[in-house]
Structures are given as structure tokens and as C-alpha cells.
Amino acid sequence: MQNDNAYLVKRKLGNGSFGCVYLVCDIKSNQEFACKIVSKSMLSKYQAEGMVRQEIQIQSSINHRNVVKVFNSFEDTKNIYIILEYCKEGQLQLPSQPYTNKQLIQFLNQMLSALDSIHQMNLVHRDIKLDNILVHEDGSFKLSDFGWATQTSQIKPILCGTTEYMPPEVVKNQIHDQKVDSWSLGVVLYILTHCRKPFVAKTDRELIKLISENEIKIDTSLDENLQILIQALLTKDPVYRPNIQQLYFSKWIKFQMKLHNIFNKYEHEKLKHKFINQKIEIKSVDNRAIQQRKKTITSDSSLSHSISTQLSNCDMNESGVVEKQKQDKL
Known part of the structure; x- marks a missing residue:
């Protein structure tokens, strides 16, 4: 120009x-x-x-x-x-204390809206992280730095983005899609709720191993449906990871949007493949919980041969460890 x-x-x-x-x-x-x-x-x-x-x-x-x-x-x-555009408040910072539910839903509402629009343009950002989310003087959040962004038709197996926010398929140099943005958003959500990153290592090699192999540990004092949302976003297999539109059907997101009078544009829309089938186990940050006997939750017999169970309702044992999902929505 x-x-x-x-x-x-x-x-x-x-x-x-x-x-x-x-x-x-x-x-x-x-x-x-x-x-x-x-x-x-x-x-x-x-x-x-x-x-x-x-x-x-x-x-x-x-x-x-x-x-x-x-x-x-x-x-x-x-x-x-x-x-x-100048964002006076600068980059989103690592919080000193966890975001409240109100702060989280206000943040997620804006990021989901931006990413949904971007994805509908057949684009993928591929570098969502704290540094690339700016805060305007009016308190709104804005996605920045499209250096790794590309058309979905032009995606090739490549290491792209920032290692701490990369999903397993990227660190393994595998083909990927728009769900890389779901994972990276999940890392940001984890940081905002735990005040730390889900995977930390001294070297990139160690970090890649953690991302590829290790399960995350989620604070079980968080709302049960928020735990499920974080786990869903940080699902290692992208086939079972929700896309951005599907996140609007998260029980936690739907409830918080209603509670805080935020319009959910997909609430009454029927989406094909609206729900993801998946088996989830959420690890407790309380090591004592892992010592306790795990309860087995059996699926409905009519769904016993499905790949896995639905993402949304979960049962928790006395210690707060989420073990397997019942058949339900995200």
C-alpha cells in the first residue's frame, strides 16, 4: 500500500x-x-x-x-x-491469581468470536498465546500477530507457532488443521485458571516429549464442567478435540453465557457433528486422589461399541478425580 x-x-x-x-x-x-x-x-x-x-x-x-x-x-x-491498531494495555499477562468465572467467560466469548470468524474464512492462526492476545484500553481482548496464519488449503506438516502452545500433531510434524487453535486456546485457558503453563521443561526437546506423552493435571477445585472443557481442548488426538464452533455447546460456556447475559449465537442452531465422542480422564493435582480406588463407570449398552463416550457429563469420585464420561453433550 x-x-x-x-x-x-x-x-x-x-x-x-x-x-x-x-x-x-x-x-x-x-x-x-x-x-x-x-x-x-x-x-x-x-x-x-x-x-x-x-x-x-x-x-x-x-x-x-x-x-x-x-x-x-x-x-x-x-x-x-x-x-x-494500538492496544494501550499491552499483552495478556500471566495472572497472579486465577481468573474468576466472569473474567473467563468474557475472555472466551471474545476469543471464540474472533476464531470462529477466522475459521469461517478458511484461515488458521497457529500461534495463539498470551503474547499474541492484546488488551485494549476498554478492556476488550484482541488477537494479534498473524505471522503463522495461513489458508487451510495451504497447510503443510511444519513446526509452527510457539512450542509451549503447540499441539502434539504439530510438535510431531504431522498434518494439522484448525483444531491447532483449539489446543492453543486450551493452553491459554489452563494458564488463566492455574497461573502456570500445563507443560514446562528446560529444553524444547523435553517440552515436545511432555506435550506428546504426558497428561495434564487439572485443579479439581475448579468447576467440574470447566475441568471438562479444559481437558477437551487439550485432547492429544485432534480427531476427538472440539473445534471452535463446538465449544459454544460446552455446558460450562452455555451456563456462564446465560448467567452473565452474553448472547450465544449457536445456542439454537443445529450443527452437524455438534458433539464429539471421546473418553476423558482428568488427572487431579492432589496426589492423594490418585491413591484412591478408581470407580468404573459403565456406558449405556446401546453405545458400548462406539469409539468412546461423550465429552460433557462426568462422574467424580470422593476425591474429585474425574474418571470417565457418561453419554452426554460437551
């Missing part, structure tokens, strides 16, 4: 992979923006110019209140400049 505006650089906001982000002011309108300055020499060094141009094209095509808007882009011989 041709640059018809002049901008005054006010201060540095942060660093990116190929450059820096600055707070700038449009001299004509006096409006503040974030300006992402990308070094062409760095792009050439890492053969990433096509990736950045695709990022601009994709993010510019999205018009959603919870996606950071691209207002302009231009270049000179040294740099590419991207003029972005």
Missing part, C-alpha cells in the same frame, strides 16, 4: 522476530497506532519475506472487533512498515 500519511514516532513498544514495534502518532489526525517495522535484510536472511507479506494480506482481510486491525502498510528499501 502507498503511504499517504506521516507518522511521529513516540516510543518503542517491543521487539519482534524481524524488527521492532513502536507507538506512533498520525500527524494529520493525531491518532495513535502501533507500527511494526520489519527489516528486509532479516527477512532475506531467513527467507521470510513471503511470510510477512502473507501476514499483512491475511490480517488486512479480517474485520472483527477482537482482531487487531491493520490500517496501512508500506515499505522502503530497508523496511516494511505495518500500521496497526
Whole structure:
């Protein structure tokens, strides 16, 4: 795009992979923006110019209140400049205490709306993480940084995103789909409810092993249906992981939306494959619970030969360990 505006650089906001982000002011309108300055020499060094141009094209095509808007882009011989919506409160931070149910549903409502819109455009973000969720001065959340985003038709097996937020199929270099965003959103949800990441290791190699093989441990003091939602999002096999639209039918999400007067656009819509069949076991963070005898819950005989049980209703033993799901909705 041709640059018809002049901008005054006010201060540095942060660093990116190929450059820096600055707070700038449009001299004509006096409006503040974030300006992402990308070094062409760095792009050439890492053969990433096509990736950045695709990022601009994709993010510019999205018009959603919870996606950071691209207002302009231009270049000179040294740099590419991207003029972005400025989010005064910065990146979403690791919380010092767990989010309340009200805070969680307000956050999830906005992220689900953004991701549903993106996915309906046949796009996938592939790098959802705290750093890429910005907070506007009005308190709203906005998804940013579409550097790893692509059309679903162009997805190839590749390590993409940030390791701590990658699903098993990505760390294993397998083919993947839009459900990678479900997993990454699940990691963010885990962080907001536990104040820590689900998988932590000293090296990427160790981290990849944990993501591929280890089960997560969920705090059993959380609402039972919230535990199920987190476990569903962090399901290792993407076949059984819910997509974004299916999350609107989560018991926890439906209840919280009603409680806080948030409109659920899919509440009365019949979706094909609305529910996922899966067997879930939620690990307790209370080690004493693991010592206790587990109860076996038998499925309905008419469904005994199905792949697995439904995601939503669960039985818990006296210690609070969720063991298997009954037949029900997510």
C-alpha cells in the first residue's frame, strides 16, 4: 500500500522476530497506532519475506472487533512498515491469581468470536498465546500477530507457532488443521485458571516429549464442567478435540453465557457433528486422589461399541478425580 500519511514516532513498544514495534502518532489526525517495522535484510536472511507479506494480506482481510486491525502498510528499501491498531494495555499477562468465572467467560466469548470468524474464512492462526492476545484500553481482548496464519488449503506438516502452545500433531510434524487453535486456546485457558503453563521443561526437546506423552493435571477445585472443557481442548488426538464452533455447546460456556447475559449465537442452531465422542480422564493435582480406588463407570449398552463416550457429563469420585464420561453433550 502507498503511504499517504506521516507518522511521529513516540516510543518503542517491543521487539519482534524481524524488527521492532513502536507507538506512533498520525500527524494529520493525531491518532495513535502501533507500527511494526520489519527489516528486509532479516527477512532475506531467513527467507521470510513471503511470510510477512502473507501476514499483512491475511490480517488486512479480517474485520472483527477482537482482531487487531491493520490500517496501512508500506515499505522502503530497508523496511516494511505495518500500521496497526494500538492496544494501550499491552499483552495478556500471566495472572497472579486465577481468573474468576466472569473474567473467563468474557475472555472466551471474545476469543471464540474472533476464531470462529477466522475459521469461517478458511484461515488458521497457529500461534495463539498470551503474547499474541492484546488488551485494549476498554478492556476488550484482541488477537494479534498473524505471522503463522495461513489458508487451510495451504497447510503443510511444519513446526509452527510457539512450542509451549503447540499441539502434539504439530510438535510431531504431522498434518494439522484448525483444531491447532483449539489446543492453543486450551493452553491459554489452563494458564488463566492455574497461573502456570500445563507443560514446562528446560529444553524444547523435553517440552515436545511432555506435550506428546504426558497428561495434564487439572485443579479439581475448579468447576467440574470447566475441568471438562479444559481437558477437551487439550485432547492429544485432534480427531476427538472440539473445534471452535463446538465449544459454544460446552455446558460450562452455555451456563456462564446465560448467567452473565452474553448472547450465544449457536445456542439454537443445529450443527452437524455438534458433539464429539471421546473418553476423558482428568488427572487431579492432589496426589492423594490418585491413591484412591478408581470407580468404573459403565456406558449405556446401546453405545458400548462406539469409539468412546461423550465429552460433557462426568462422574467424580470422593476425591474429585474425574474418571470417565457418561453419554452426554460437551
